[in-house]
Amino acid sequence: MGRAPCCDKASVKKGPWSPEEDATLKSYIEQNGTGGNWIALPQKIGLRRCGKSCRLRWLNYLRPNIRHGGFSDEEDRIILSLYISIGSRWSIIAAQLPGRTDNDIKNYWNTRLKKKLFGKQSRKDQRQHQFARQATNSGHKEEASEGAAGNNGFAAGAYNWHQHAMAMPSRPMPGSMVEGNRIGEGVDESIRKLLFKLGGSSFAALQAPPCLPPPMYGEAPNFVAPSVHTAPLNEGGIHCSGVLPALELDESFQFNQVKLDGLECFFGMGDQSMRWNEVSHLVCPNTTVASSSQGMQQYCLAEEPVDLGMQ
DNA sequence: AACATGAGCAACCGCCGGCCT
DNA sequence: TAGGCCGGCGGTTGCTCATGT
Numbered sequence: 001m002g003r004a005p006c007c008d009k010a011s012v013k014k015g016p017w018s019p020e021e022d023a024t025l026k027s028y029i030e031q032n033g034t035g036g037n038w039i040a041l042p043q044k045i046g047l048r049r050c051g052k053s054c055r056l057r058w059l060n061y062l063r064p065n066i067r068h069g070g071f072s073d074e075e076d077r078i079i080l081s082l083y084i085s086i087g088s089r090w091s092i093i094a095a096q097l098p099g100r101t102d103n104d105i106k107n108y109w110n111t112r113l114k115k116k117l118f119g120k121q122s123r124k125d126q127r128q129h130q131f132a133r134q135a136t137n138s139g140h141k142e143e144a145s146e147g148a149a150g151n152n153g154f155a156a157g158a159y160n161w162h163q164h165a166m167a168m169p170s171r172p173m174p175g176s177m178v179e180g181n182r183i184g185e186g187v188d189e190s191i192r193k194l195l196f197k198l199g200g201s202s203f204a205a206l207q208a209p210p211c212l213p214p215p216m217y218g219e220a221p222n223f224v225a226p227s228v229h230t231a232p233l234n235e236g237g238i239h240c241s242g243v244l245p246a247l248e249l250d251e252s253f254q255f256n257q258v259k260l261d262g263l264e265c266f267f268g269m270g271d272q273s274m275r276w277n278e279v280s281h282l283v284c285p286n287t288t289v290a291s292s293s294q295g296m297q298q299y300c301l302a303e304e305p306v307d308l309g310m311q
Numbered sequence: 312a313a314c315a316t317g318a319g320c321a322a323c324c325g326c327c328g329g330c331c332t
Numbered sequence: 333t334a335g336g337c338c339g340g341c342g343g344t345t346g347c348t349c350a351t352g353t
Contacts, residue, residue: 111319
């Protein structure tokens with residue numbers, strides 16, 4: 001027995017909403033609420049729309065205090081942190097970002113943030129990067145770097161996340177290791193509770209990937225020297241070269257069995273030629289340690305891409 | 312200038328789970 | 333307890349516009 005359709009698809013209008021439809025829906029809901037029944041609502045107000053479509057339109061665009069575009073770096077970090085923790089549960093992620101909708105975040109992730117992470121440049125970024133190179137070659141280094149980072153602070157590829165992080169406010173990123181070597185201890189309380197609920201006890205025990213900052217005791221008020229270094233530090237002073245042991249990553253990122261679309265490289269599948277340095281340092285939680293420290297030197301950058309040796 | 316391509320985003324689709332009868 | 337209804341959610345599609353050739 002088939003499932004009854006939520007509306008008569010033959011008689012409902014589809015496609016973009018007109019300003020008149022928006023006004024009708026908005027004014028009705030503002031005065032009367034949804035009435036607890038989205039399916040019946042469009043008939044009540046004379047809209048030839050599916051109830052689900054009305055709900056989506058209201059939730060994503062018409063309800064008050066909705067923000068579109070202009071994602072801040074702080075929001076980027078929250079999205080990334082939660083994505084790594086719980087996967088593509090956009091509604092939960094959206095709940096942590098006031099004014100953002102799950103649809104918006106989902107689109108933002110799929111079209112932009114994922115590319116930032118994996119170093120695929122948008123054409124806009126490519127232009128900025130090209131401008132940066134040209135300006136650098138012609139001796140305008142300072143303007144060049146500003147131009148390259150002009151797109152909300154990002155220019156994929158050559159961008160140094162750690163310098164960027166240092167310019168960020170000192171609020172700890174959810175999932176960061178500010179107060180030790182366990183992800184979760186520096187997390188905003190609400191997010192921490194959420195993650196704990198979703199991830200169970202395994203979240204509390206989750207060890208951060210061994211991408212550790214150099215010793216900097218006493219510099220940051222809340223920083224506790226990492227107690228465990230599971231990866232040998234590079235003697236040349238590059239403390240996080242971008243090489244992360246696959247096993248550690250497996251353990252870290254698969255703790256709650258969430259499939260992390262687009263992060264297949266972490267599991268040794270997908271594009272086997274993926275290099276860690278092609279992945280943004282956003283995936284290195286210690287970026288946040290930098291963001292919460294004043295005057296900290298760059299510590300997590302290798303000059304050249306380092307092969308993962310996972311092939 | 313015209314066409315091709317790609318990015319961004321709004322909206323739709325269909326599945327799932329909770330609630331109600 | 334089973335079945336239907338509905339809301340919620342994530343994945344996907346398709347349109348529009350910007351950019352490249």
